[in-house]
Amino acid sequence: MKCQSLTDFKKPLTSETRPDPTVSGTEVLLRVTANGICHSDLHIREGSYNLGQGRTLSFGDRGLKLPLVMGHEPTGRVLALGPDAGEVDTSKDYVIYPWQGCGDCFQCNMGRENYCASPQYLGLNVDGGYADTIKIPHPRYLFDMGTLSPEIAAPLACSGLTTFSALKKVEDTIKEAPVVIIGAGGLGLMAIGLVQAMGGLAPVVVDLDPAKRKAALAAGAAQAIDGAADDAVAQVQAAVGGPALAAIDLVGAESSAGLAFDAVGKGGKIVMVGLFGGAASWPLPLIPVKAVTILGSYVGSLKEFGELMALAVDGKVPALPTQTHELEKASELLDQLEEGKIIGRAVLVP
Ligand SMILES: [Zn+2]
Ligand SMILES: [Zn+2]
Numbered sequence: 001m002k003c004q005s006l007t008d009f010k011k012p013l014t015s016e017t018r019p020d021p022t023v024s025g026t027e028v029l030l031r032v033t034a035n036g037i038c039h040s041d042l043h044i045r046e047g048s049y050n051l052g053q054g055r056t057l058s059f060g061d062r063g064l065k066l067p068l069v070m071g072h073e074p075t076g077r078v079l080a081l082g083p084d085a086g087e088v089d090t091s092k093d094y095v096i097y098p099w100q101g102c103g104d105c106f107q108c109n110m111g112r113e114n115y116c117a118s119p120q121y122l123g124l125n126v127d128g129g130y131a132d133t134i135k136i137p138h139p140r141y142l143f144d145m146g147t148l149s150p151e152i153a154a155p156l157a158c159s160g161l162t163t164f165s166a167l168k169k170v171e172d173t174i175k176e177a178p179v180v181i182i183g184a185g186g187l188g189l190m191a192i193g194l195v196q197a198m199g200g201l202a203p204v205v206v207d208l209d210p211a212k213r214k215a216a217l218a219a220g221a222a223q224a225i226d227g228a229a230d231d232a233v234a235q236v237q238a239a240v241g242g243p244a245l246a247a248i249d250l251v252g253a254e255s256s257a258g259l260a261f262d263a264v265g266k267g268g269k270i271v272m273v274g275l276f277g278g279a280a281s282w283p284l285p286l287i288p289v290k291a292v293t294i295l296g297s298y299v300g301s302l303k304e305f306g307e308l309m310a311l312a313v314d315g316k317v318p319a320l321p322t323q324t325h326e327l328e329k330a331s332e333l334l335d336q337l338e339e340g341k342i343i344g345r346a347v348l349v350p
Contacts, residue, residue: 001017001018001019001020001021001131001132001133002015002016002017002018002131002132002133002327002350003015003016003018003069003127003130003131003132003133003327004016004069004070004130004131004327004328004330004331005067005068005069005130006044006045006066006067006068006069006070007066007067008066009045009046009047009048009059009060009066010045010046010047012331013045013070013130013330013331013334014067015328016067020133021133021135022080023080023081023082023085023135024082024083025082025083025084025085025137026082026084026085026086026137026138026139027081027082027085027135027136027137027138028078028080028081028082028085028088028135028136028137028138028139028142029078029079029080029081029133029134029135030074030076030077030078030079030094030096030133030134030135030136031076031077031079031132031133032071032074032075032076032129032131032132032133032134032348032350033075033076033077033093033150033349034073034074034075034149034150034151034153034154034324034347034348034349035071035073035074035075035128035129035130035131035154035347035348035350036073036151036154036155036157036158036159036322036345036346036347036348037071037073037330037333037334037337037342037345037346037347037348038072038073038155038158038159039275039337040072040158040275041070041071041072041123041334041337042334042337042338043059043275044059044064044068044070044123044124045070045334047059047060047064049275049277050277050278051277051278051279052254052277052278052279053279063125064124064125068123068124068127068128069123069127069128069129069130069131070123070124070128070129070130071122071123071128071129071130071131071348072098072099072121072122072123072124072128072129072157072158073098073129073154073155073156073157073158073159073347074095074096074098074122074123074128074129074134074154074157075093075094075095075096075145075150075153075154076093076094076096076129076134077090077092077093077094078090078094078142079133081139085138085139086139088139088142092144093145093150093153094142094143094144094145095142095143095145095148095153095154095156095157095309096122096129096134096136096141096142096143096157097141097142097143097157097302097305098121098122098123098128098129098141098157098158099113099114099119099121099122099161099299099300099301099302100113100116100119100120100121100122100126100136100137100141101113101114101115101116101118101119101120102116102117102118102119102120103137105117105118111301111302111303112301113301113302114298114299114300114301114302115298120137122134122136129154129348130327130330130348131327131350132327132350140302141302143305143306143309144309144313145309145312145313146312146313146314147313148312148313148319150347150349151322151324151347151349152319152320152322153312154347155186155320155322155345155347156308156309156312156317157305158299159186159187159190159320159345160190160194160308160312160317161299161300161304161305161308162187162273162297162298162299162300163187163190163191163194163250163273164194164300164304164307164308165297165299165300165301165304166191166248166250166271166273166297167179167191167194167195167198167200167248168300168304169269169271169295169297170245170246170248170269170271171198171200173245173246173269174195174198174199174200174201174203174246175199175200175201176201176245177201177240177241177242177244177245177246178200178201178202178203178204178222178239178240178241178244179195179200179201179203179204179244179245179246179247179248180203180204180205180206180236180240180244180246180247180248180260180263180264181195181203181204181205181206181216181221181247181248181250182205182206182207182227182247182248182249182250182251182256182259182260182274183206183207183249183250183251183256183274184205184206184207184209184212184213184215184216184221184224185207185212185250186320186344186345187250187273187274188205188207188212188216188250189215189216189219189318189320190317190318190320191203191248191250192205192216192219192220192221192318193219193220193317193318194311194317194318196220197311197316197317201222202220202221202222203221203222204221204222204223204224204225204236204239204240204244205217205221205223205224205225206224206225206226206227206232206236206256206259207224207226207227208226208227208228210226213225213226219318222239223239225239227255227256227259232259233259233262233263236259236263237263237265240263242265243263243264243265243266243268244263244264244265244268245264245265245267245268245269246264246268246269246270246271247259247260247263247264247268247269247270247271248260248270248271248273249270249271249272249273249274250273250274251274251276252272252273252274252275252276252277252278253274253276253277253278254278254279254280254281256274256276257270257272257278257280257282258280258281258282260272261280261282261286261292264290264292265290266290266291266292267290267291267292267293268290268292268293269292269293269294269295270292270293270294270295271295271296271297272294272295272296272297273296273297282294320344320345321343321344321345322344322345322346322347323342323344323345323346323347324347324348324349325346325347325348325349326348326349326350327348327349327350329348330348333346333348
């Protein structure tokens, strides 16, 4: 098998040829048909997150072992099945749920594999989709993708699921008042379409970049507001029709988290999704006074992925603009992503 492997943090990937993996038990071996390059792959390559106040979270200290084949947005076609894997249609492509747990802890037993304390996430804890071949432990992680092409289906495993799970956390409010979406990059555009697929009102979107605000309006946002404006909070609340019931921060910077906090009203919910970095400066007394709920949302559960894929197969999930590239271009594409030069999603097609 061929793969692009991270052998040192902060360094370009290495092209490797390895022996083809074999399968046993319930394992499934797949030929990778597409794999999206996610912004969080940059953090993995860097080896850390910025936690603000001079602190960092190091992946190495948290047990991430190198060399690692990154890639957590894979689709594939079955090459081989272990003797206990059961019947799987080998003639079609599947999108692979990457947020796999140990399968044996209380989180996993509750259906929250994505919160497992011994995660086996593809492309983070075990080798992922920057390769032409991938092995997974069980066929239950394979999802039907209908008539979607691999490059359109692949990003649903992370960017699609992350957005969907965040919206599910405020689903009770999105029909009552427009949800505020902060950040109109790939996730933001996905969120605008998903809100509508879930029956919500057209969202109010905030972004610093005029081009992204324009894209948000074209995707169906009710209004798109410049987060850098002095009166950004007032503009958001005017667009919502009052203090917001829910805000989703897809950026995760100090400024965006501050805006989310100020924009929501009593009983409001803030869902933190973005991993830009920094620390929050929320006034603590206002958390009880506003009775605000601050939720983190990290990817999504296997059940949520099933719900998302059902919507996607029905054609209700907007496709991100994607460009496909050869596997060998992975390092170069990560550099371009870091420099902000990728529009939509870059997808590797080995
Ligand atoms: Zn991702
Ligand atoms: Zn577990």
